[in-house]
Amino acid sequence: xxxxxxxxxxxxxxxxxxxxxxxxxxxxxxxxxxxxxxxxxxxxxxxxxxxxxxxxxxxxxxxxxxxxxxxxxxxxxxxxxxxxxxxxxxxxxxxxxxxxxxxxxxxxxxxxxxxxxxxxxxxxxxxxxxxxxxxxxxxxxxxxxxxxxxxxxxxxxxxxxxxxxxxxxxxxxxxxxxxxxxxxxxxxxxxxxxxxxxxxxxxxxxxxxxxxxxxxxxxxxxxxxxxxxxxxxxxxxxxxxxxxxxxxxxxxxxxxxxxxxxxxxxxxxxxxxxxxxxxxxxxxxxx
Numbered sequence: 001x002x003x004x005x006x007x008x009x010x011x012x013x014x015x016x017x018x019x020x021x022x023x024x025x026x027x028x029x030x031x032x033x034x035x036x037x038x039x040x041x042x043x044x045x046x047x048x049x050x051x052x053x054x055x056x057x058x059x060x061x062x063x064x065x066x067x068x069x070x071x072x073x074x075x076x077x078x079x080x081x082x083x084x085x086x087x088x089x090x091x092x093x094x095x096x097x098x099x100x101x102x103x104x105x106x107x108x109x110x111x112x113x114x115x116x117x118x119x120x121x122x123x124x125x126x127x128x129x130x131x132x133x134x135x136x137x138x139x140x141x142x143x144x145x146x147x148x149x150x151x152x153x154x155x156x157x158x159x160x161x162x163x164x165x166x167x168x169x170x171x172x173x174x175x176x177x178x179x180x181x182x183x184x185x186x187x188x189x190x191x192x193x194x195x196x197x198x199x200x201x202x203x204x205x206x207x208x209x210x211x212x213x214x215x216x217x218x219x220x221x222x223x224x225x226x227x228x229x230x231x232x233x234x235x236x237x238x239x240x241x242x243x244x245x246x247x248x249x250x251x252x253x254x255x256x257x258x259x260x261x262x263x264x265x266x267x268x269x270x271x272x273x274x275x276x277x278x279x280x281x282x283x284x285x286x287x
Contacts, residue, residue, distance in 0.1 A: 005172035008035050012051060015039050019055035026062070029070040030165050036074065037081040037169030042177070045082045052078055066115045069158065072104055076162025081169060090185060091195055094223040097163050098202065101222075105155035105215040109147075120147045152214035159222055187237050188277075189230030191223060196272035199224050221265060228268035234277045 008015045015035055022032035032055045040048030052074065059070040079100055084093035109116055123146040127135040135142055167182070174182035191199070199220045206216025236245050253260050270276065 016054045023055045023058040033077040033165040034168045037077045037166045040081040072158040080166045098219045101155045101159035101219040148212045156218035187234035191227045191272045224265045224268040228264035
């Protein structure tokens, strides 16, 4: 990946060529998005726009054939990387991604109604055939629940991939120009109290105002999840613990699932007020 980043930064022809070629291939679109993010973070929004317009052509082509993944991820990375470049704040960058995810969830049914109808009908048939008891429990609301789930999962996945590719671009930038810089940023990732409260309001408040509760929950919780992961990584680093602790944590996250995720959200919220990392005594270098 470092070699690819070095090649991309040789000039606009190389960057544009890689972005376009990667976006043309369905499973490599994320590379094109990360390339655009790297150009924005290193050279500025205008240069990133120049490269992004070329990559936008194949992305629009895929969107025309009912696959908006490349297009939405490109837009996510462009917006998030631009906000990060201008503000130098991961907090603002993450919240811009959250806002774009909500807009995406609102636009999907308007732009791709046939695609969503097909997915929803497939889901309804699946539950009616293989999980009739759950289908009976939901009754007439089954289709609505599946539709909300489909929209939330699509918009939420685009958000995760977009933020992930922006982080990949930031790590490329750090490896080339500021070794260790991205690690320090991630270990220090912490939301302000106001933003943490806003995330909670978005997460739990969607259903009260008639919005898709799953979409709002996904969009609002994601910045808290990343802040929680930053807290875990930063705490392990501050205490001088080995990487095995992180491996154990992610294994627990896989096996324990929702319960540990909720704890992570709570920790991130509390950390925004108490600065848990700042209260941890650093490991003795002699240890």
